[in-house]
Amino acid sequence: xxxxxxxxxxxxxxxxxxxxxxRLELRGLGTKTALGNQPEYDDCLDVSAMQGIIDYxxxxxxxxxxxxxxxxxxxxxxxxxNQMLAFEPADLSGILASKSTGTxxxxxxxxxxxxxxxxxxxxxxxxxxxxxVSGRGERFKSGGRVMKNVTGYDLSKLIxxxxxxxxxxxxxxIKTLPRPETSxxxxxxxxxxxxxxxxxxxxxxxxxxxxxxxxxxQSVAATAGLDMAAAMIVVIRLxxxxxxxxxxxxxxxxxxxxxxxxxxxxxPQAASEALWARIRDVDLLAHTSGDIWKLSCAxxxxxxxxxxxxxxxxxxxxxxxxxxxxxxxGPSGAxxxxxxxxxxxxxxxxxxxxxxxxxxxxxxxxxxxxxxPAQASLTKRVKAAFDPLGVLNFGRMHNGI
Amino acid sequence: xQMPEPDQQIxxxxxxxCAALGKLVPxxxxxxxxxxxxxxxxDGLSAYRQLPLxxxxxxxxxxxxxxxxxxxxxxxxxxxxGAGTSLSGGALPLADAVLIGLGKFNRILDIDYANRCVVAxxxxxxxxxxxxxxxxxxxxxxxxxxQTACSVGGNVAENSGGVHCLKYGLTTNNLLGIELxxxxxxxxxxxxxxxxxxxxxxxxxxxxxxxxxxxxxxVTLRILQKPATQRALLVGFDDTAAxxxxxxxxxxxGIIPAGMEMMDGLAINAAxxxxxxxxxxxxxxxxxxxxxGPEVEVDALIDRVAGIMNKAGASSIKISTSEEERNLFWxxxxxxxxxxxxxxxxxxxxxxxxPRRRLPDMMVLMATLSQKYGLRVANVFHAGxxxxxxxxxxxxxxxxxLQRAEDFGADILRGCVEMGGVLTGEHGVGVxxxxxxxxxxxxxxxKQQQRLKxxxxxxxxxxxxKVFPHLHxxxxxxxxxxxxxxxxxxxxxRF
Numbered sequence: 081x082x083x084x085x086x087x088x089x090x091x092x093x094x095x096x097x098x099x100x101x102x103r104l105e106l107r108g109l110g111t112k113t114a115l116g117n118q119p120e121y122d123d124c125l126d127v128s129a130m131q132g133i134i135d136y137x138x139x140x141x142x143x144x145x146x147x148x149x150x151x152x153x154x155x156x157x158x159x160x161x162n163q164m165l166a167f168e169p170a171d172l173s174g175i176l177a178s179k180s181t182g183t184x185x186x187x188x189x190x191x192x193x194x195x196x197x198x199x200x201x202x203x204x205x206x207x208x209x210x211x212x213v214s215g216r217g218e219r220f221k222s223g224g225r226v227m228k229n230v231t232g233y234d235l236s237k238l239i240x241x242x243x244x245x246x247x248x249x250x251x252x253x254i255k256t257l258p259r260p261e262t263s264x265x266x267x268x269x270x271x272x273x274x275x276x277x278x279x280x281x282x283x284x285x286x287x288x289x290x291x292x293x294x295x296x297x298q299s300v301a302a303t304a305g306l307d308m309a310a311a312m313i314v315v316i317r318l319x320x321x322x323x324x325x326x327x328x329x330x331x332x333x334x335x336x337x338x339x340x341x342x343x344x345x346x347x348p349q350a351a352s353e354a355l356w357a358r359i360r361d362v363d364l365l366a367h368t369s370g371d372i373w374k375l376s377c378a379x380x381x382x383x384x385x386x387x388x389x390x391x392x393x394x395x396x397x398x399x400x401x402x403x404x405x406x407x408x409x410g411p412s413g414a415x416x417x418x419x420x421x422x423x424x425x426x427x428x429x430x431x432x433x434x435x436x437x438x439x440x441x442x443x444x445x446x447x448x449x450x451x452x453p454a455q456a457s458l459t460k461r462v463k464a465a466f467d468p469l470g471v472l473n474f475g476r477m478h479n480g481i
Numbered sequence: 482x483q484m485p486e487p488d489q490q491i492x493x494x495x496x497x498x499c500a501a502l503g504k505l506v507p508x509x510x511x512x513x514x515x516x517x518x519x520x521x522x523x524d525g526l527s528a529y530r531q532l533p534l535x536x537x538x539x540x541x542x543x544x545x546x547x548x549x550x551x552x553x554x555x556x557x558x559x560x561x562x563g564a565g566t567s568l569s570g571g572a573l574p575l576a577d578a579v580l581i582g583l584g585k586f587n588r589i590l591d592i593d594y595a596n597r598c599v600v601a602x603x604x605x606x607x608x609x610x611x612x613x614x615x616x617x618x619x620x621x622x623x624x625x626x627x628q629t630a631c632s633v634g635g636n637v638a639e640n641s642g643g644v645h646c647l648k649y650g651l652t653t654n655n656l657l658g659i660e661l662x663x664x665x666x667x668x669x670x671x672x673x674x675x676x677x678x679x680x681x682x683x684x685x686x687x688x689x690x691x692x693x694x695x696x697x698x699x700v701t702l703r704i705l706q707k708p709a710t711q712r713a714l715l716v717g718f719d720d721t722a723a724x725x726x727x728x729x730x731x732x733x734x735g736i737i738p739a740g741m742e743m744m745d746g747l748a749i750n751a752a753x754x755x756x757x758x759x760x761x762x763x764x765x766x767x768x769x770x771x772x773x774g775p776e777v778e779v780d781a782l783i784d785r786v787a788g789i790m791n792k793a794g795a796s797s798i799k800i801s802t803s804e805e806e807r808n809l810f811w812x813x814x815x816x817x818x819x820x821x822x823x824x825x826x827x828x829x830x831x832x833x834x835x836p837r838r839r840l841p842d843m844m845v846l847m848a849t850l851s852q853k854y855g856l857r858v859a860n861v862f863h864a865g866x867x868x869x870x871x872x873x874x875x876x877x878x879x880x881x882x883l884q885r886a887e888d889f890g891a892d893i894l895r896g897c898v899e900m901g902g903v904l905t906g907e908h909g910v911g912v913x914x915x916x917x918x919x920x921x922x923x924x925x926x927x928k929q930q931q932r933l934k935x936x937x938x939x940x941x942x943x944x945x946x947k948v949f950p951h952l953h954x955x956x957x958x959x960x961x962x963x964x965x966x967x968x969x970x971x972x973x974x975r976f
Contacts, residue, residue, distance in 0.1 A: 098961065137836070137838065138732075138733055139729035139730070139732050139733040139837070139838070140729070140732075140836055140837055140838065140867070141732060142836070162735055191677060191679075191682075193677070197676065197677070198676070201650065201654050202676070202677055204677075204682055204685060205650065205653070205654050214929060216961060218925055218928075218929065219925060220923075220925050220926045220928075220929040221922075221923075221926055222926070222929075222930070224834070224901075224902065224903040224921075225836065225901055225902075226834045226835065226836055226866070226867050226901070226902050226903055226906075227647075227834075227866040227867065228642060228646065228651070228834050228863065228866040228867065228868045228906040228907060229834055229903045229905070229906060230639065230640045230642075230651075230689045230905050230906065230907055230908075230909055230910075231903045231904045231905045231910060231914075231918075231921055231922075232910065232918070232921075232922060232926075232927075232930050232948070233686055233689070233690055233694075233930050233933055233934075234640065234653065234685055234686060234688060234689050234690075235686070235929075235930070235933070236685075237653070237682040237684075237685025237686055237688070238681055238682055238683075238685060238686050238933075240682060240685075241677075241679065241680075241681070241682055242681055257737065258732075258735035258736070258737065259735070261735070277595075281594070281595050281597075284597060284706060285594065285617065285618065285619075285706060286706065287618065287706050287707065287708060287709040287775070288709075288775065289706075289708075289774060289775065320774075320778060321778055321781060321782070323777045323778060323781050324774065324775050324777055324778030324781070327775055327776075327777045327778070328775055376675040376676055376677050376678065376679075377675050378596045378673065378674035378675050379595070379596055379597075379674075380593075380595035380596050381674075401676060404675055404676050405676070428673065428674055428675075429673050429674075429675070430673065430675040430678075431675065431677070431678040431679050431680070433679045448679045448680070449678070449679060449680070451680060452669070452670075454663070454667040454668070454669050455669050455671070455680070455683070458663070458669065458683065458936065458937070459680065459681050459683070461935075461936035461937075462681055462683070462933065462936045463681075464936070464959075465929075465932035465933050465935060465936045466929070466932070466933075468959065468961065469961070477679075477680075477681075
């Protein structure tokens with residue numbers, strides 16, 4: 081397997097592959113190979129040697145790092161300056177049975193974002209620029225090393241979430257943010273999904289700056305060690321300086337008493353962080369059998385989607401992003417995913433992805449939301465603009481892409 | 482500024498083209514008279530003017546799609562236009578292109594508090610979004626200074642920012658969905674009321690594409706609850722380098738202000754003469770820091786910021802104690818452009834970004850260039866994110882001064898790139914910075930961007946002559962194995 085040291089190596093390998101009509105699978109630490117489809121490939125292209133922090137300027141909120149650098153190494157470096165990757169990338173090693181959290185390149189390639197995505201943005205919002213070799217075997221760069229930049233097309237957005245189907249990326253520049261000085265979570269009890277989503281909407285219609293919002297059904301909350309009487313537990317995370325967090329918590333407790341349900345608990349920082357890590361990492365569904373699906377939907381549509389699924393299937397779910405992200409564990413096979421997509425279409429649209437495929441369901445149901453015809457043909461043309469011969473991760477996302 | 486050579490055959494067909502377009506839209510929606518077209522001959526970069534072939538003002542997405550389909554079939558170029566406030570010439574007409582104005586797409590379609598978003602047509606103004614939701618305590622965060630006039634469709638095309646984007650992001654970070662009409666007349670819906678899709682982020686690429694990839698016919702924007710409190714500090718420094726360091730110190734201390742602006746001595750005095758905001762006239766640099774959020778947080782952070790500023794050597798600090806005073810602090814900054822307009826017959830507004838730590842070097846460079854070109858420069862910065870707005874003062878009636886001012890501006894932008902920054906932070910490339918693109922990008926970088934363009938618009942019909950200094954045929958860009966210095970076909974001539 082060719083292990084490249086830099087983009088010149090990558091270009092050589094790619095051009096060689098073009099000439100010999102071979103396809104390549106890009107591989108970092110191999111922690112996310114289970115995401116997406118298995119691409120068609122003849123050789124692996126190992127990018128994990130492209131490691132190291134190139135430049136980090138905490139006062140500029142800018143980090144430049146090679147894409148093969150381990151996420152854990154980056155997070156450790158940022159922690160030294162009291163900063164973080166604000167999009168809160170998930171550690172899926174638990175549910176994907178992989179060895180580590182993988183590389184920053186893998187995080188960006190899958191646009192993997194956690195609970196703070198709701199208020200701070202996704203991975204794609206934090207990539208400021210990159211250097212790469214396209215599937216044509218040509219070097220190019222896009223964006224820059226500064227926070228504010230509209231020069232040329234924003235290819236950073238396109239590269240994020242492209243699952244390595246467009247280019248091999250080396251240096252990436254990422255916006256960093258200060259870590260909040262402290263945090264806590266408030267727990268609200270609600271009778272059902274509808275009142276849970278309404279409770280969250282009321283909180284987001286207040287000026288008390290919730291930073292993350294999840295909904296845990298009673299059984300899932302029990303998995304997380306929360307023994308609550310309510311059918312649904314709304315978890316609201318508050319972050320910031322201590323004075324502010326306490327003040328906002330007081331206001332929200334008051335709202336909780338005033339509204340139906342009420343506040344049923346407060347998690348101090350350590351317990352709050354531990355719970356949110358489990359929410360982020362889908363660890364709360366790790367004990368389930370069958371497949372795990374990730375749904376991105378309009379938050380207010382979540383109750384109807386959940387109701388539709390619960391009426392037909394044995395399923396366990398919970399919600400993040402104020403209801404806009406639904407994690408479902410359900411039976412393997414095509415039927416569950418097809419029903420999810422139908423429910424999604426009936427209730428405002430969105431995206432359903434088969435995230436954790438435990439029984440080769442992907443042979444019967446598309447991993448990613450199928451694209452409407454005009455978008456599918458545009459997507460194919462975009463792929464061809466970067467990788468006309470389909471050398472890189474061919475078929476990883478969709479048929480031919 | 483050279484634009485692509487107009488196609489005389491298209492120009493010769495003007496009347497029949499107008500007649501055909503007239504069948505696709507309601508009566509009165511095609512502007513063909515010279516005086517009618519005159520109203521559209523420039524955008525916010527008024528140094529450049531050109532009468533369009535025709536102006537068409539569709540009212541529905543079906544009409545817009547039909548117009549695009551017609552233009553595509555006939556090989557007629559298209560220039561999209563929102564409110565025409567671009568500062569980089571993004572909506573500059575072409576003699577052989579139909580200008581499509583989105584002014585009649587002026588309705589807010591859906592205010593959805595449950596999903597915290599607004600669905601609007603592209604011709605709605607930026608500020609109208611906030612006005613529509615402020616009764617419920619919400620607002621739309623991106624606030625370009627033209628927000629009373631600029632359209633949200635134009636905001637998407639330019640990825641507009643504003644003074645609060647340090648904390649709240651640019652348009653791209655506040656956009657949930659778009660409807661897009663391609664040059665072929667296809668209508669695509671990307672995103673929606675949900676956050677992320679697992680597809681190629683075509684909406685992200687459309688944002689800031691300056692009208693070269695498609696026309697946005699609907700937007701879904703995220704709205705936020707208005708912060709409980711806003712307070713500002715007005716801080717004077719005798720030394721620009723110390724001021725620049727202080728800005729970094731605030732962020733290094735873990736504080737992200739809602740806005741952090743800087744002005745230099747010339748800008749301070751011009752603004753003070755104009756609005757009497759109580760700015761320190763003898764300061765070399767003035768910083769305005771705005772903090773927003775819960776009252777206890779803002780009060781605590783104001784004290785911390787004041788401490789940091791003192792330690793960094795501030796010569797004066799004022800803290801707003803009322804909304805009136807906070808607005809007064811901003812009044813000078815917000816009127817900086819007209820204030821500079823009072824002290825000089827003309828000015829050019831530049832828009833580069835640098836890594837903030839290079840600000841002292843940039844000030845030295847600007848002073849040197851000011852000497853070299855014999856022109857004054859006043860500086861207004863979005864200091865928090867390193868986005869510079871140097872205003873180069875000149876008199877267009879003096880022979881050669883416009884050229885000198887443009888050369889001065891180009892040298893500043895060259896300096897931005899050399900210091901690790903970029904050509905444009907928020908105004909866009911348009912025609913204004915088109916020929917400077919090679920300073921920042923290699924030929925290969927730009928070719929890859931143009932290949933993306935080809936995926937959307939294979940015939941280069943959408944807004945040609947903007948952003949890229951050289952146009953390459955898509956067939957040529959698509960060829961593989963072009964070895965360096967040994968091109969199988971020479972580039973098309975530079976226009």
